[in-house]
Amino acid sequence: MGLVKKADKITSLKQLQKIKQDVIEQNLLTEHGPRFKITVHLGTCGIASGAEQVKKEVLKNIEDRKHKDIIFSTSGCVGFCALEPMLTVESYFGKPVTYYQLDAEKIEQIFKIHLGQNKIVEELEPITEGSEVNDFYRYQYSRVLRNRGQIDPLNIHHYIARDGYFALAKALSQGDGTQIIEAVTKSGLRGRGGAGFPTGVKWNLCRQAESADGVKYIVCNGDEGDPGAFMDRNLLESDPHSILEGMLIAGLAIGSPKGYIYVRAEYPLAVQTLTAAISQAKQYGLIGKGIMNSDFDFDIQIYEGAGAFVCGEETALLKSIEGKRGMPRPKPPFPSDEGLYGKPTCINNVETLANVSQIILNGPQWFNSLGTETSKGTKIFALAGAVKNVGLVEVPMGMTLRDIVYKIGGGIVGDKAFKAVQMGGPSGGCIPEKFLDIPVDYEKVKQAGSIMGSGGMIVIDEDTCMANLARYFMDFIQDESCGQCVPCRIGTRRMLEILERITKGKGEEEDLEKLEKLGQVIKETSLCGLGKTAPNPVLSSLKYFRNEFEEHISTRKSCERLHIKAKVKKV
Amino acid sequence: MRIADLPKYKLLPREEDRVNHIIESHQGDRGMVIPVLQKIQKAVGFIPIDVQKKVAHELGVPEKEVYGVATFYSFFSLIPRGKNNIRVCMGTACFVKGGKIIADRIQKELKIKPGQTTPDRKYSIQVNRCLGACGLAPIIVINDHLYQKVNPDEVMDIIYSHKD
Numbered sequence: 001m002g003l004v005k006k007a008d009k010i011t012s013l014k015q016l017q018k019i020k021q022d023v024i025e026q027n028l029l030t031e032h033g034p035r036f037k038i039t040v041h042l043g044t045c046g047i048a049s050g051a052e053q054v055k056k057e058v059l060k061n062i063e064d065r066k067h068k069d070i071i072f073s074t075s076g077c078v079g080f081c082a083l084e085p086m087l088t089v090e091s092y093f094g095k096p097v098t099y100y101q102l103d104a105e106k107i108e109q110i111f112k113i114h115l116g117q118n119k120i121v122e123e124l125e126p127i128t129e130g131s132e133v134n135d136f137y138r139y140q141y142s143r144v145l146r147n148r149g150q151i152d153p154l155n156i157h158h159y160i161a162r163d164g165y166f167a168l169a170k171a172l173s174q175g176d177g178t179q180i181i182e183a184v185t186k187s188g189l190r191g192r193g194g195a196g197f198p199t200g201v202k203w204n205l206c207r208q209a210e211s212a213d214g215v216k217y218i219v220c221n222g223d224e225g226d227p228g229a230f231m232d233r234n235l236l237e238s239d240p241h242s243i244l245e246g247m248l249i250a251g252l253a254i255g256s257p258k259g260y261i262y263v264r265a266e267y268p269l270a271v272q273t274l275t276a277a278i279s280q281a282k283q284y285g286l287i288g289k290g291i292m293n294s295d296f297d298f299d300i301q302i303y304e305g306a307g308a309f310v311c312g313e314e315t316a317l318l319k320s321i322e323g324k325r326g327m328p329r330p331k332p333p334f335p336s337d338e339g340l341y342g343k344p345t346c347i348n349n350v351e352t353l354a355n356v357s358q359i360i361l362n363g364p365q366w367f368n369s370l371g372t373e374t375s376k377g378t379k380i381f382a383l384a385g386a387v388k389n390v391g392l393v394e395v396p397m398g399m400t401l402r403d404i405v406y407k408i409g410g411g412i413v414g415d416k417a418f419k420a421v422q423m424g425g426p427s428g429g430c431i432p433e434k435f436l437d438i439p440v441d442y443e444k445v446k447q448a449g450s451i452m453g454s455g456g457m458i459v460i461d462e463d464t465c466m467a468n469l470a471r472y473f474m475d476f477i478q479d480e481s482c483g484q485c486v487p488c489r490i491g492t493r494r495m496l497e498i499l500e501r502i503t504k505g506k507g508e509e510e511d512l513e514k515l516e517k518l519g520q521v522i523k524e525t526s527l528c529g530l531g532k533t534a535p536n537p538v539l540s541s542l543k544y545f546r547n548e549f550e551e552h553i554s555t556r557k558s559c560e561r562l563h564i565k566a567k568v569k570k571v
Numbered sequence: 572m573r574i575a576d577l578p579k580y581k582l583l584p585r586e587e588d589r590v591n592h593i594i595e596s597h598q599g600d601r602g603m604v605i606p607v608l609q610k611i612q613k614a615v616g617f618i619p620i621d622v623q624k625k626v627a628h629e630l631g632v633p634e635k636e637v638y639g640v641a642t643f644y645s646f647f648s649l650i651p652r653g654k655n656n657i658r659v660c661m662g663t664a665c666f667v668k669g670g671k672i673i674a675d676r677i678q679k680e681l682k683i684k685p686g687q688t689t690p691d692r693k694y695s696i697q698v699n700r701c702l703g704a705c706g707l708a709p710i711i712v713i714n715d716h717l718y719q720k721v722n723p724d725e726v727m728d729i730i731y732s733h734k735d
Contacts, residue, residue: 045706048717081706227662227701265609265646266702268715306605306644309700323604324636325643384664384705391706422663458663458705472666476700482643 009285011293013169016160023161027071029092034069036115037090038062041149043077043237044269049084050102057107058087065111076238076273078149079392080127080136081384088149089114098127098149136389139408141370143378144354145394147239153273156280159241165286167357171249172294180253181207184356186364188376193221193312193349194424194453195529196375196442202346205336207254209344217345218250218259220353221317225264225309226425227476228456231380232350234392236263236270239354240277244287244300246353249360251298254346258299262317265304274302309426309480313528314347316482327482328528349454351380372398375441379455385422386413386461393457398439401431405459417462420544424453426473426480427533429540430466449540451533466545467552468559471499473537481530488531491522495538502549505558512542512549574620574638580651582622586615590622594629601631604640608647616652645697653688653695655733657713662701664708672723673709674698680727694730 010016029035040055055074062070078086083100089110090096097120099110106124113121120126127133142148151158159165171180185200206216220243224232235243247259263271278300281287289297308326311317316326318340339345355377359367368376375397381404384390388410395404401421405411412418420430429450431438438444442452460469474496483489495518501507519535526532542549551562582590593610597603607626611618618641627634641647659665659674674696678684681694688695704710707719711726713733721729 044717045704045719048704048707048710048719081704084706224703225700227666228664228705229701230703230705233703264703266699304606304609306609306640306646307699308644320605323602323632323640325639382705384708385667390664390708425663456663456705458667460667464667469663469667472663472671476661480700 009283010165011285013166013173016165016169019157019160020163023157027161029071029090031092034071035092036067036069037071037073039073039075039088039090039149041076041078041084041086041088042074043084043234044267045081046077046084046086047269051085054085054087054102054107057104061107061111065115067115070115074152075149076151076153077234077392079145079234080389081391082389083127083133091118093118094120095129099124100127100133135410136391136393136408139399139403140394141378141396142394143358143370144235144242144351144380145239145392146358147242148234151239153238153240154276156241156277156284159239163361164241164357165245167360168245168248168252168286169292171252171360172292172296177207177253177255180249180360183359183364184253187359187367188364188371189352189355189359189367190375190442191349192351192355192379192454194427194451196452199348199352202336202348203250203253205334206256206344206346209337211344214255215258215343216254216256217340217343218247218254218256219314219317219321219340219345219347220247220259220261220350221312221314221347222261222263222267222270222350223305223311223317224267224350224454225312225480226427226454226456228384228422228425228458229382229454231382231392231455233264233267233270235350235354236267237273240274241281242354242357243274243350244277244281246348246356247300248287248291248298249356250346250348250353252296254344256346257297258301260301260303260321260340262303262305262311262321265306271302271304278302308482309476310482310528310530313530315528317347318345325482327484328530330527351455370396372439372441372444374443379440379452381455381457383409383457383459385458386416386464387411387459388413395440397441400437400439402436404440404457405436409459412459412461414461418459419462419464420460420466422450422458422460422469422537423456424451424536425456426477427451427529427536428453428456429536430460430469430544431540432544449543450536465503465559465562466541466548467499468503470538470541471496471503474499474534477530477534481534485525485527485531487522487525488527488534491518491526492531492534494518495522495535499538502552503559505552505556505561507549507553509553511553512546515539516542577620577649580617580619582615582619589614590625594622594626598629599631604630604632604637605644608637608641612647616656617648617650620649645699648686648695651688651692651695652697653692654735655694655713655730656697657694657711657730658697658699658702659685660702660704660708660710660712661698662703662705662708664705665701665710668708669723670709673711673721673726676723676726677711677730681730693734 190196311326316328320326435448685698
């Protein structure tokens with residue numbers, strides 16, 4: 001990358017501030033200097049929708065028109081998947097404007113009118129402050145996603161310019177790490193991977209755990225296997241340094257010299273971006289030996305997963321890093337006592353770690369000023385399915401489901417009827433309409449029969465057959481069960497068989513009772529979290545949408561035939 | 572599947588060189604089984620039994636452990652994947668938007684099941700558990716190219732546009 005000479009390692013807060021100042025000056029828009037800045041947003045979703053082509057077109061236009069007063073940049077994803085590909089124009093004269101669903105013609109117009117005549121291209125209905133499309137962003141609080149669309153993830157300077165690594169510098173100046181743990185504990189931050197264990201408590205356990213040779217590990221769980229969740233991918237792709245900084249601070253707090261990031265191999269762009277970020281942080285001496293002139297050493301290594309849902313389970317993930325089959329084991333001992341290679345290990349989810357630097361910088365009170373009694377701060381949800389505005393949504397804990405689906409999500413596609421929200425992936429469940437007004441936090445979601453999970457939120461409309469969806473989840477689980485324990489291996493298979501019978505119109509009346517019984521037994525007797533939660537999607541669907549199962553059984557019709565019937569009825 | 576039932580595939584000499592190079596650069600490194608298998612999978616598209624034995628021998632781990640890993644994770648294939656590897660996403664968002672219909676159609680047209688390769692080795696299918704691009708659902712990925720909002724009626728055109 002060649003940003004830095006060997007001698008230029010960052011050793012003080014002052015140097016960070018200097019870099020920040022330089023970047024701000026370089027990007028300064030003035031009346032006579034560069035007047036515009038164009039940022040093309042390149043996340044996985046954006047690239048799949050043609051953002052690389054947009055980048056080419058923009059560069060071509062800049063060259064053709066001999067524009068010398070334009071700053072060009074790229075960034076990661078801005079989270080509004082439905083409108084990709086997108087670009088943002090910032091100008092000296094006004095507020096930033098984001099154009100979307102771009103093609104060559106629109107780009108031509110933007111150059112001609114916005115950059116040429118200094119007027120917003122109104123007919124493209126861009127996202128500006130106050131515009132209608134902006135509803136998607138209006139109700140969001142960008143804390144973890146604060147850098148979205150703002151920084152080039154491949155340029156560490158951009159991260160530093162947004163106060164990046166300032167928290168690390170502050171943490172290092174505070175000494176031995178107890179203050180860090182105190183701040184994280186006071187903030188009330190809970191694990192964003194799903195279970196919601198208090199992060200400060202976990203860190204403290206790991207700090208106090210004894211290791212014969214002093215070795216402890218920090219592991220970042222980036223094995224986002226929940227179908228329907230993609231916030232971790234987004235963070236790793238678009239703001240990799242925020243996770244590295246979180247891991248460094250965790251390492252300092254716990255007294256660990258080594259961290260692993262376990263990332264899914266299915267996320268090639270995330271792996272690529274992280275690799276670049278780690279190498280830059282190493283060049284600057286922010287990872288390695290004697291970080292920022294202190295006696296703190298910390299190394300970070302990427303470990304690519306190989307495709308196994310069960311590896312999201314922490315004990316299985318550790319086995320996988322050791323190069324073995326990802327088989328979970330009973331707890332205790334917990335990883336904080338006996339983790340990777342038998343050493344005390346602290347495993348945190350990507351989003352959890354991305355929260356850390358902000359807590360250190362702004363203080364615990366700032367963090368828990370948002371949220372509910374039991375769940376503090378913000379949470380990112382991956383809003384997808386039958387909702388108009390699909391994308392990543394960061395909201396304060398406690399916002400109602402209705403607000404998320406209708407205000408931010410814009411309602412249901414085709415204005416069909418809302419049926420349910422599926423949350424928490426295969427460990428979660430469906431939340432029906434009557435709970436739309438619950439405030440979303442760890443406890444309330446659980447009371448409604450689902451779990452927070454990593455934050456996947458799939459909106460389901462009237463067209464989806466709930467029995468078929470239950471079958472889908474059981475198929476998933478049955479396929480992904482590691483096979484070690486009988487209830488999970490055989491029990492889920494039996495449940496799947498019953499569900500297949502029902503959805504083919506061959507179910508019997510006693511099947512529903514059998515499903516419930518089996519589900520209870522599997523929940524109570526499975527070894528790990530995967531098995532313990534496996535029946536949840538089926539049990540919650542049975543609870544709230546029992547009539548749909550019964551209809552299959554009584555009419556002896558398959559999903560297809562019921563579905564056709566439903567369509568005919570509407571006409 | 573029993574090992575004896577696996578069809579025999581031989582690597583080309585050029586592929587064998589690459590595999591040997593990968594294995595030799597991690598000699599004696601017991602913790603590197605998964606990364607080594609990943610590199611081999613990426614280099615030649617599958618991990619034949621003979622190669623697994625070699626990995627076990629050179630890294631110093633039991634053969635059964637390497638086989639255990641190679642069969643546990645969905646990233647690894649014991650048979651060659653086609654020149655065009657089709658991955659159909661079956662995450663929840665893709666599923667509710669028609670991913671199953673797409674997967675069924677491809678299987679019917681190419682006459683192979685997930686995990687299999689066409690006899691001419693041109694195409695292979697994998698059904699993936701969420702590729703994390705839920706906003707674009709339903710999606711398929713052919714080699715490294717992601718196709719979004721795929722219409723079941725057009726999916727075969729997309730696939731046949733990848734010939735070599």
